[in-house]
Amino acid sequence: MKTLMVQGTTSDAGKSTLVAGLCRVAARKGVKVAPFKPQNMALNSAVTPCGGEIGRAQALQAMAAKVPLSVDFNPILLKPNSDTGAQVIVHGQALTNMEAGKYHDYKAVAMQAVIESHERLRKTYQYCMVEGAGSPAEINLRENDIANMGFACKVECPVIIIADIDKGGVFAHLVGTLALLSEQEQALVQGFVINRFRGDISLLQSGLDWLENYTGKPVLGVLPYLHDLALDAEDAITIENRTDDALLRVAVLLLPHISNHTDFDSLRLNAKVDLRYVRHGEKIGSVDLIIIPGSKNVINDLAFLRSEGWDKEINRHIRYQGKVLGICGGLQMLGQEITDPLNIESTQARTNALGLAALTTELGEKKQLTNVSGHCLLNGKAVAISGYEIHCGQSHGEALAQPFLTFDEHPLGIQKDGFISDDNLIAGTYLHGLFDNPVASRAILQWACDEQFDFDGFDLAQHRELQLDRLADICEQHLDIDKIFELKV
Incomplete structure (x- = not known):
């Protein structure tokens, strides 16, 4: 099984969406692909056929991949119940409530559960599409990390870093994130994706050339801003529907x-x-x-x-x-x-x-x-x-x-x-x-x-399918898909 990990410069950079799009592209190609997120923190979850609980994003990605839900797609799920504590769910089952400090010490045990799930997926799937959490450059969370580079180093998989250009400062985000990684971690990064671009792509080209020359890493594609893409949100409340024609x-x-x-x-x-x-x-x-x-x-x-x-x-x-x-x-x-x-x-x-x-x-x-x-x-x-x-x-x-x-x-x-x-x-x-x-x-x-x-x-199910196919179309049009699926370290 090949494994590829998508990490982001920030939360909401587009990791979940990119993984969902790549899962649907793989499914179209007849590749049996498993979505995977080592550690997720979210209050939106889904129930698997075996009676386990996983993050909503991994459920959506499984739908994109056209595979049944599995607790191994999200081995560690944290559901916050206060500003400093969360319920810890391991392999789909609630284990206990932990404060942040105690969970930090628990991560070594959590990593074992993560690797167990990844190994089980290796026996069934051809490809594993992994989503990171937050940013790999969060220095205070680097020790015992299981969500980003800690996992990538453990399994030695290639990493793509995605950044949201709509927020501004996209080159600083990408270069700064890369600079804050260790040499071993930098070696795993095989390219960048820029998300939510709107405008004339030719005006961005000089920046893309500079980024590739400065970092030595390729830009694997620039995804456009999709104004009306409507997929299950993991955390953020999606804008409400206000209409004058409402009954x-x-x-x-x-x-x-x-x-x-x-x-x-x-x-x-x-x-x-x-x-x-x-x-x-x-x-x-x-x-x-x-x-x-x-x-x-x-x-x-x-x-x-x-x-x-x-x-x-x-x-x-x-x-x-x-x-x-x-x-x-x-x-x-x-x-x-x-x-x-x-x-x-x-x-x-x-x-x-x-x-x-x-x-x-x-x-x-x-x-x-x-x-x-x-x-x-x-x-x-x-x-x-x-x-x-x-x-x-x-x-x-x-x-x-x-x-x-x-x-x-x-x-x-x-x-x-x-x-x-x-x-x-x-x-x-x-x-x-x-x-x-x-x-x-x-x-x-x-x-x-x-x-x-x-x-x-x-x-909603029909609408979701249309949106996933649209997302896959966009990925195939704007990303170097063949290069992405052949990435290795």
Whole structure:
């Protein structure tokens, strides 16, 4: 198996996108390629068929490569639950919570898990396309590094460095990054890619020539700025959809520890939905549907929600017959009480929730990770729905007697999920990805508007495929693909 690593001069330089594009190019060529990220830090994740958890970017890259999801694609996943700590997930399973200092000491053990995954992939795949994390030039993180050059040196693979020219200073970024690497690490760097260029490429040529002469490394291509490329975001909240033609106004509360905000991509891309994220210091205002999203730290995010005064706005919204939907952590917040006796997410053992549903939630050690399908029961109809569960809380109470959905065949034998309030104004579910299926999305949006309007459900899977093919076309047009796939050290 050949291995190639893409590292960036900064976060958001385009590493995830370039790896996804190269994976789709390889798949088109009939090459069996595995995406790989040794260590990922993100609150957006996906569930593998074996019931493991990996970063969302690696799930997207696997779709680009047209291979099934595997925990080996992202052996170490860190899910931040505070400014200094995170849940550590190894080979798809939550291990423990660690503060940054303790995790720094743990990296030697984490590297073993990384190498184990890479070795397993060698037995199945022809090519491994690796994504780094942040920048390899972060001096304070160099010791025991597993995310960038630490891994590249361990497996002795060629490295491409990508930089974002749209931010400015692209030559300084590339030259400075290279200069801060050791001689061994510099030898692994086999070329550069410049990302998000707009304008006349001929005006850039003198800079490209200088860069190659100064560093002795080739520029492998210049990717254009793709204004409307829409792919699953790993961390950053993608701009909302604001449209004058909208039939429905939806507000998603932007919590500090919001998780799996990709739940709302299909709404954002639906021309009939005016979707906006309500940020710190903003009012919810007049909307049809308020969504309380998932959270990696439900108790602290609930306190933040109250500090913003959103709880009062939610109550007023309901009094005026507006709809409210809670997803995962949002469902838990709608109940009477949330307890965390083992300090899974917080140091606060108990808190009163919003009191909008007769249910209580206790957070526990075991995380529920499943891909599921069933039937959504909104508006008195049974509509096919599918998605995935990622949660460590268990909810109980009278509200759950009127479920949001029933399962076809749950891996854990569970028959139903969530709730719908007696007045049909409030609903909650643990299911992520519930808007991705166009039929289910249409049913939920019609519930939100009391069936006043008819919606065309947005087919996110089809859209994603079109975007990945478009990305691959761009890579083939603007990169020296043959040279990239033949790189070696």
